[in-house]
Amino acid sequence: MKTIDLRSDTVTLPTAAMREAISNAELGDDVFGEDPTTIRLEKMAAERMGKEAAMLVASGTMGNLVCVLTHCGRGDEAILGDQSHTFLYEAGGIATLGGVHPHTVANQPDGTLRIEDIEGAIRVDNVHFPRTRLICLENTHNRCGGAVLSPEYIEQVAALAHDRGLVLHLDGARVFNAAVALGVDVKELVWHADSVSFCLSKGLSAPVGSVVCGSKEFAAEARRIRKSVGGGMRQCGIIAAAGIEALDNMTARLADDHANAKRLAEGIAEIGGLAVEPQRVQTNIVFFDVVGGAVTAEQLVARLGDSGVRILQLGPARVRAVTHYGIEAEDIETALDALGKAMC
Numbered sequence: 001m002k003t004i005d006l007r008s009d010t011v012t013l014p015t016a017a018m019r020e021a022i023s024n025a026e027l028g029d030d031v032f033g034e035d036p037t038t039i040r041l042e043k044m045a046a047e048r049m050g051k052e053a054a055m056l057v058a059s060g061t062m063g064n065l066v067c068v069l070t071h072c073g074r075g076d077e078a079i080l081g082d083q084s085h086t087f088l089y090e091a092g093g094i095a096t097l098g099g100v101h102p103h104t105v106a107n108q109p110d111g112t113l114r115i116e117d118i119e120g121a122i123r124v125d126n127v128h129f130p131r132t133r134l135i136c137l138e139n140t141h142n143r144c145g146g147a148v149l150s151p152e153y154i155e156q157v158a159a160l161a162h163d164r165g166l167v168l169h170l171d172g173a174r175v176f177n178a179a180v181a182l183g184v185d186v187k188e189l190v191w192h193a194d195s196v197s198f199c200l201s202k203g204l205s206a207p208v209g210s211v212v213c214g215s216k217e218f219a220a221e222a223r224r225i226r227k228s229v230g231g232g233m234r235q236c237g238i239i240a241a242a243g244i245e246a247l248d249n250m251t252a253r254l255a256d257d258h259a260n261a262k263r264l265a266e267g268i269a270e271i272g273g274l275a276v277e278p279q280r281v282q283t284n285i286v287f288f289d290v291v292g293g294a295v296t297a298e299q300l301v302a303r304l305g306d307s308g309v310r311i312l313q314l315g316p317a318r319v320r321a322v323t324h325y326g327i328e329a330e331d332i333e334t335a336l337d338a339l340g341k342a343m344c
């Protein structure tokens with residue numbers, strides 16, 4: 001029996017082409033700037049994002065950490081969503097390692113921060129206050145169910161940031177999902193951001209790695225910060241080789257994951273005791289709730305697990321299913337069947 005693992009798109013395994021690219025990768029010492037495969041990936045990523053420079057990092061968490069620490073000094077303040085990955089799920093690294101003060105603003109259900117809320121959070125110059133330095137956005141927005149931020153909204157936040165002498169960082173862990181969902185070039189989503197990080201290891205299926213992009217000056221400073229957090233990697237062409245394959249061949253297919261997520265949500269809406277809003281499923285993440293009391297979320301997750309379908313519990317009643325490479329349309333039907341049976 002095939003396990004249908006819908007807990008996360010991080011469970012994706014490298015493709016055969018990635019394994020091949022890894023075994024053939026030309027390598028050198030990247031801390032000496034001598035790993036040709038890493039250099040190639042970074043050049044390619046910078047071009048794709050329309051930025052001057054890019055740098056490979058070990059994870060999305062390291063990418064966001066390095067970006068925030070590059071923009072902010074100790075005691076500076078970063079404005080970010082109260083549902084953002086950086087605030088909730090990165091072990092408080094910007095504060096513990098960087099001394100950066102997180103100032104949260106409520107995320108709206110569509111993943112945005114209200115412009116007036118951001119404005120209200122920007123500090124005036126006063127000895128009582130930390131200095132606001134940075135605004136962070138997340139696209140797609142994980143905790144908001146894979147919600148997509150539009151290029152217009154991002155431009156609006158960037159204009160506010162730059163007008164007030166601040167910088168904008170974009171946590172684009174799944175920014176290619178956003179671009180595919182909107183049918184726009186990814187450049188349009190990151191154009192106005194001073195830095196962006198994106199994951200190679202989620203829907204793009206590479207085994208390890210994220211990339212951060214920005215100006216030449218930004219990247220030079222980010223390289224020093226990356227070294228300071230132990231992220232200088234030697235023959236990291238091993239990782240970059242899979243990343244090149246991911247950028248070349250794994251972005252367009254994200255549309256299949258979105259179609260599968262949509263079908264999954266529509267099917268869930270038909271099952272008694274489950275509540276979902278299919279119209280809010282824009283990308284590859286489906287949040288739904290176990291309601292009515294006949295079955296608990298714990299029981300649902302356990303029963304599904306017994307039938308080879310894995311999902312993630314995120315709250316007392318809330319569960320999550322994520323579609324990704326390796327999950328086919330027929331797997332969605334199998335999962336829906338198992339969900340129906342588990343709720344009986």
Ligand SMILES: *Cc1c(COP(=O)(O)O)cnc(C)c1O
Nearest residue numbers: 059060061062085138142171173
């Ligand atoms: C997964 C994720 C990250 C962190 O990536 P890791 O590689 O797991 O450290 C950052 N931001 C968002 C929105 C994510 O979904």
